[in-house]
Amino acid sequence: MPAVKLFQLPGAWGAPSVSPFCIKLETYLRLAKQPFDSRSGAPMQSPNGKVPWTDIDGVVVADSQRVIEHLAAHHGVDLDQRLSETEKRRSHALRRILEASTYFGLCWIRWVDEEGFVAYKPVLLKMAPPVLNHLVLPLLRRGVKKQVMAQGTGLLSEQEVHALVARDFEALDEALGDKPFVFGDEPTSIDAVLFAFVESLMAFPVEGPSKAAVRDNTRLLEFRARVRARAYPESA
Numbered sequence: 001m002p003a004v005k006l007f008q009l010p011g012a013w014g015a016p017s018v019s020p021f022c023i024k025l026e027t028y029l030r031l032a033k034q035p036f037d038s039r040s041g042a043p044m045q046s047p048n049g050k051v052p053w054t055d056i057d058g059v060v061v062a063d064s065q066r067v068i069e070h071l072a073a074h075h076g077v078d079l080d081q082r083l084s085e086t087e088k089r090r091s092h093a094l095r096r097i098l099e100a101s102t103y104f105g106l107c108w109i110r111w112v113d114e115e116g117f118v119a120y121k122p123v124l125l126k127m128a129p130p131v132l133n134h135l136v137l138p139l140l141r142r143g144v145k146k147q148v149m150a151q152g153t154g155l156l157s158e159q160e161v162h163a164l165v166a167r168d169f170e171a172l173d174e175a176l177g178d179k180p181f182v183f184g185d186e187p188t189s190i191d192a193v194l195f196a197f198v199e200s201l202m203a204f205p206v207e208g209p210s211k212a213a214v215r216d217n218t219r220l221l222e223f224r225a226r227v228r229a230r231a232y233p234e235s236a
């Protein structure tokens with residue numbers, strides 16, 4: 001087994017990290033039973049300017065998906081090994097819904113929405129008080145708002161953003177169906193991604209229509225509890 005150092009943002013509100021991509025990777029490593037050493041790391045320290053990143057046997061790999069692919073290609077650590085080519089393509093499509101659509105909805109909920117930012121701000125300030133002070137935070141917020149605008153989610157109304165997030169989760173719920181995990185009885189990489197995004201939405205302490213929709217979805221809530229019990233038995 002390779003020696004993995006995982007650099008990521010710390011947790012809050014009971015979630016393993018404030019970043020869905022960090023939760024995804026930590027959950028993947030845990031589900032794959034790959035030991036790792038978790039270290040605190042901020043985007044500005046990362047080789048690609050984003051969290052998470054890793055050091056795997058001395059090789060630095062940034063980006064959660066690259067890490068998953070690196071572990072499969074070089075170390076035989078691969079939760080998707082048993083999937084057919086068709087299932088791998090479905091997994092890719094489902095992952096992209098969450099990472100390229102839902103993610104920006106979550107950014108809107110935390111960074112653009114006033115109530116969301118009021119709740120997020122103290123957590124951000126606590127994470128790195130000397131660096132992330134009251135002067136830097138508005139600049140960070142402006143940067144995230146710009147990203148959310150450029151991607152398109154920032155151009156939508158509040159109702160539209162929540163409707164989009166709720167529909168993304170409906171699509172994932174449909175793919176999950178009544179199975180324990182998306183591709184059957186055992187977890188694969190898409191389960192780590194789905195868990196990360198359900199967890200990120202539900203743990204954030206601000207109510208809204210998209211959170212209410214997932215709260216009404218027993219299958220997704222049971223899925224969240226199932227992954228938590230497997231990957232984080234200490235807190236399940």
Ligand SMILES: N[C@@H](CCC(=O)N[C@@H](CS)C(=O)NCC(=O)O)C(=O)O
Pocket residue numbers: 018019020021022043049050051052062063064065
């Ligand atoms: N494709 C990347 C996305 C990572 C990402 O967007 N991370 C966010 C935190 S959730 C980040 O570091 N943002 C900092 C920034 O964009 O400045 C991955 O899968 O790791």
